[in-house]
Amino acid sequence: xxxxxxxxxxxxxxxxxxxxxxxxxxxxxxxxxxxxxxxxxxxxxxxxxxxxxxxxxxxxxxxxxxxxxxxxxxxxxxxxxxxxxxxxxxxxxxxxxxxxxxxxxxxxxxxxxxxxxxxxxxxxxxxxxxxxxxxxxxxxxxxxxxxxxxxxxxxxxxxxxxxxxxxxxxxxxxxxxxxxxxxxxxxxxxxxxxxxxxxxxxxxxxxxxxxxxxxxxxxxxxxxxxxxxxxxxxxxxxxxxxxxxxxxxxxxx
Ligand SMILES: Nc1nc2c(ncn2[C@@H]2O[C@H](COP(=O)(O)OP(=O)(O)OP(=O)(O)O)[C@@H](O)[C@H]2O)c(=O)[nH]1
Ligand SMILES: [Mg+2]
Numbered sequence: 108x109x110x111x112x113x114x115x116x117x118x119x120x121x122x123x124x125x126x127x128x129x130x131x132x133x134x135x136x137x138x139x140x141x142x143x144x145x146x147x148x149x150x151x152x153x154x155x156x157x158x159x160x161x162x163x164x165x166x167x168x169x170x171x172x173x174x175x176x177x178x179x180x181x182x183x184x185x186x187x188x189x190x191x192x193x194x195x196x197x198x199x200x201x202x203x204x205x206x207x208x209x210x211x212x213x214x215x216x217x218x219x220x221x222x223x224x225x226x227x228x229x230x231x232x233x234x235x236x237x238x239x240x241x242x243x244x245x246x247x248x249x250x251x252x253x254x255x256x257x258x259x260x261x262x263x264x265x266x267x268x269x270x271x272x273x274x275x276x277x278x279x280x281x282x283x284x285x286x287x288x289x290x291x292x293x294x295x296x297x298x299x300x301x302x303x304x305x306x307x308x309x310x311x312x313x314x315x316x317x318x319x320x321x322x323x324x325x326x327x328x329x330x331x332x333x334x335x336x337x338x339x340x341x342x343x344x345x346x347x348x349x350x351x352x353x354x355x356x357x358x359x360x
Contacts, residue, residue: 128202133195133236135245136207138172138215140187141228147187150225156260157306164222165189169312170337171218172211181356182337183246185253185309189215189229192242192357204233239357246353250345253309258299262288265295304342308349311340313356 108116128134140146147153153161165184169191173179178194191211200206212231219227236242259280266276283291289299299307315338323330344352 126204128204128233128235130202131195133239133242134193134197134202134207135234135236135242136191136193136211136231137234138189138191138211138229138231140219141230143187143227146227151223156257156264162305162310164219166310166312166339167222168215168218169310172214173312173337175214177207177211180313181246181353182312183249183309184312185249186256188249190246190249192246207231207233239354242357243350243353247346247350250308250343250349254307254345257302257307258285258288261297261299261302262291265292265297269295308343308345311343311352312337313340314338
């Protein structure tokens with residue numbers, strides 16, 4: 108068989124099940140660290156429940172993903188996960204899901220591993236959201252998830268420091284409601300409301316136009332250059348205010 112014939116024949120097996128996201132549907136990628144419970148415990152010597160070094164590596168990885176050829180309009184990171192909202196009209200790779208999943212998992216694993224100086228790998232999934240409201244709800248969901256995780260994680264590690272073993276600490280938290288968890292922390296000197304917002308709400312990244320003054324040596328004049336830079340927000344709002352925040356970033360799209 109000639110090569111071209113074989114090529115045509117075999118390509119069918121590779122691409123027949125390729126799925127492309129329909130035009131007009133919003134795409135959000137969620138990238139999540141693989142086995143990071145073990146990685147953060149055994150390799151990085153990170154502080155628990157929150158470590159600024161780890162946070163900074165996640166922020167740098169998010170920045171990298173916003174700069175690696177996909178038109179990302181909002182990036183969000185909490186714990187070991189990153190969410191990316193793409194421009195509604197993105198047409199890269201003809202919206203083939205396998206391309207987004209494999210490239211974004213690869214890029215995030217590569218960048219994180221360089222920063223970490225050891226292997227850290229990520230998976231990726233694409234959420235397909237038909238309406239603007241679904242996108243807003245998606246980010247509200249992750250924002251609430253960050254809040255719940257932060258409360259549980261602070262309670263858990265506070266109990267572990269008080270000689271509870273893993274099982275005892277997990278069971279103790281399981282049977283407490285939000286008010287009781289706040290109370291538990293408060294009675295041990297931690298005011299949950301006063302903890303840094305990045306721990307409770309995650310971190311948002313979006314593009315902002317910046318004006319920079321430079322000097323054009325050829326024409327010997329000062330010039331005003333506009334460029335897009337990534338703005339990092341460590342102080343995200345919550346609930347309705349966060350919905351408005353996302354809506355504003357999405358603009359008229
Ligand atoms: N010490 C420490 N651990 C962190 C920090 N941020 C995230 N983690 C860890 O990252 C884990 C993320 O949770 P998951 O994604 O549910 O767990 P996982 O082990 O990565 O499991 P898979 O995602 O299913 O592979 C948490 O359990 C934490 O242990 C941090 O700032 N400090
Ligand atoms: Mg994970």
